[in-house]
Amino acid sequence: MIEVHYNAKASEVVVFAAEELTAYLERMLDPALDLEISLDSDSSVFAAGCNDSFRVRICADGENGGTIVGSNDRSVLLAVYDYLQYLGCRFLMPVRICEIVPRIGREHLAAVYEKQASYFHRGVCIEGADSFENIMDYIAWLPKAGFNSFFLQFKSPYAFLHRWYSHERNPYAEEEPYTQEDAQRDMVLFEQAAKKRGLLVHKAGHGWTGEVLGYQTVSWDTGAEPNEEQYRHRMAMIGGRRELFHGIPANTNLCYHNGDAVDAFAALVTKYARENPYMDYLHVWLADTHNNLCECEDCCKTTLSDQYVELLNEIDRRLTQEGLKTRIVFLLYQELLWPPEVSRLENPDRFVLMFAPISRTFEKSYELDGAQTALPEFHRNQVTLPVNLGENMAFLRAWQKIFTGSGFVYDYPLGRAHYGDFGYVHIARVLNADIRKLDEMGLDGYISCQELRAAFPNALPNYVMGHTLFQKNCPVEELIREYYRACYDADAKAVLDYLSRLSELSSCDYVNGKSARCDADIAARMEEAVRCCEAFAETVRRHQGEDGAWESIYWEVLEYHRNYVILFARTLKALAEGDQAQADQKWEILREYICKNEEKYQPYLDVYRVLEVTQNYTGLHRQKS
Ligand SMILES: [Zn+2]
Structure with a gap:
């Protein structure tokens, strides 16, 4: 009989880890076999402040079981899945049927080892068109591949679910209704599924600018409710006119010189932080496109990044006033790649830097010597985004001169780029090479902004991503061969x-x-x-x-x-x-x-x-x- 024990006060994550371990071992082992394993979450036996770590000691020296200890609750679950892989299980894709669970004998159970994650941030952000089941399957798969974070974009992931249920671009599928209320209801279930696995939950991002203009912004849809007159003064002035940028609130920037716009923005973020105490990271980004900056006389006297930093400082003051410890993620991309000239974050501990080289090429991996490259000159509303990896790196280095707090990459190998790699072997290798360079880039992790349904011909890139983020020196060619053997x-x-x-x-x-x-x-x-x-x-x-x-x-x-x-x-x-x-x-x-x-x-x-x-x-x- 298989018995998995845990402390009576164990969290739901550890309880879930015990359920998972029991269920898999029952499928793998002879039912007559006796095995006792205890699970424990205990940070004191690991180095202070270490990334997710665990120790596995099972059936050593002829014992009839053993212990799995994690540095936190999530690490206990990560350890369970890692041990199952050690025993021959393979979690090949974020699809429930795509896993391999072998039958094994008692002699294969022995294991004594310890692991520590190479990076703190290891996650995926939702994109594409996704069904409820796609998202739940994905969340369930994340810790099996070594990830620890999931990012639900916008205030609710309505856009991604609605795309699926409306079967946008597929005339052969019949449209099914999916409302914003449905998204709110489903989001609670996604968050519960993430929390049950101890995953760090990231939320929001784009959409704030639209909300400041009075639009409920949970997608990149065009603005339906005409609030334009009431908040027109908050919009960026371009070519002498203040209006929605190509009709899309999420893509419209504000006149950040306007105190009313900044006040409304900070109030919205503070309210959201107050209402979402379980969220681990709150993303505060501006509009989702470039060459859309305000051209008013006052905005032209400064840079967008200076205005962004002032806005972040205002948000920080309000969160501090309310006693909210919410971590804020700020974004380096588009015009925000150019660092601020004067403004600095007053309370850097509140913030995490997110570097998003959205326009980069994926033909090659990051080029670290690019830091030597000079920044291109900034011309308001006439910028061309850097494709070149050296220039992208130079922007990061320039920001790191003024912000020394923690940060991670937010990149897009499986959002767009992957469709250009028919074999998926190239993109998997680029991913591995990129992730191995994060230390040298002064970054502590990677969040992949991507389609969740990206397993064509197989899910090798996602698999390599998770495994390399957890163990950056894992031998990638061996990992690839092992993946192919399993498939x-x-x-x-x-x-x-x-x-x-x-x-x-x-x-x-x-x-x-x-x-x-x-x-x-x-x-x-x-x-x-x-x-x-x-x-x-x-x-x-x-x-x-x-x-x-x-x-x-x-x-x-x-x-x-x-x-x-x-x-x-x-x-x-x-x-x-x-x-x-x-x-x-x-x-x-x-x-x-x-x-x-x-x-x-x-x-x-x-x-x-x-x-x-x-x-x-x-x-x-x-x-x-
Ligand atoms: Zn302005």
Whole structure:
């Protein structure tokens, strides 16, 4: 019999860890086997202030059980999943059916080891179009891959759920109603699921500027309620006019010289902090686009970053006055990449720096020597964001000269960029290389702003991300081989060679519109990618039975992916050859294919997002019917 003990005063996280350990071991072991394990959360046996740490000592010296001790409650759960992996379990994707739980004998249980997370912040931020189940599955998977944080963007994740239930961009799925009230109700369940696992919860971010203008801003939708007259004076003045930036409140900046706008902003943040005591990190960001700054005489006398720092100081004063200890995350991106000239944060301990190199290339990893690069000159409403990794690094270093508190990267490998890497092997390696450099960048972690449904052809990038954040020196090539063995068994090497080749042939930058559209090299590479997929057909189909049933979901998804890459590569080839009409026509075929199949392969490919990216960034157009 398997018995897992814990202290009578243990938190719900430790109780949950015990339930998980019991449930998995019961599936793995002979029921006649006797095993007693105790779980304990005890910071005193670890170095003070250490990142998530744990010790595992099971069946050592012939004992009939043992102990798992974590430096905090969450670490106990992390330790349980880590030990299960040690025993051969594999949590391959944020999809419940995609895990491997082996049957093992008593002789395999022995383990004595200790681990400490390499970084403090290890998380994912919601993007794309997601069902309720997608989000719950994702939260459940996070600690299994070593993560400790989840970020629900905006004040509620309505935008992401509504995109899914309305089946935006998929004409073959029937729209289902999903309201803001539904999002409020579901958000409580997401937070409970996160807290049950001891995850750190991040909230808000964009949307504040829209709220200051009187719009309930839980998405990037255009402003429906006309509050424009009442709050027009708070809007940024651009080209002599104060109005919503392209009609979108979340993208509209304010006139931060206006005391009324700053007052309203600070009041909204303070109220939200007061009402959300369980939130660990509150994100205070400005508008979500660039070249939209106020051009009034007073705003032009200073910089956006100086105004931002003053706003953050005002928020800090109000939180302090109310005795609220809420940590505030401030954002370096778009115009805020340029550091403030005069203003400084008065209470730096309140704040965490978040560096978001949103415009970077993903062809390569971060370039640390970029700190030597000079900052580009700032021209109000005429900035071009840095693609170059050196320039991005120079901005970070400039901010770090005036803010020495803790910080993390907020990056986008699985938000847009990944659609340009057909094999997912390249992006997984870039992720690993990036995360290993965080120390040298003076940052303590990584939050990935990403589609939750990003497992196409498999979830290797997300897997490598979690494991590298937890153990930055984990041998990545071994991790990749181990992942492939778990998914594709005896043909693991053949699949890895095939997907590595697709990675080499494809281009993150091309799909994301960061290079010239006409490109003979890309056209040739796309032709080769099609050939490569066609040549691999036989290997994949060996894993399908005569009745059509697949050996496993991994093979079935790989075949679906193979067909998708053929259609996608043909589209890009036409585009790179300069034949827009052909490209649009071939894109139509790709769209039909993935929209019709979305229901069947829902957790693996976010159809909304790949279509949004190919339309808005790659440059493909819907044909007039
Ligand atoms: Zn102004």
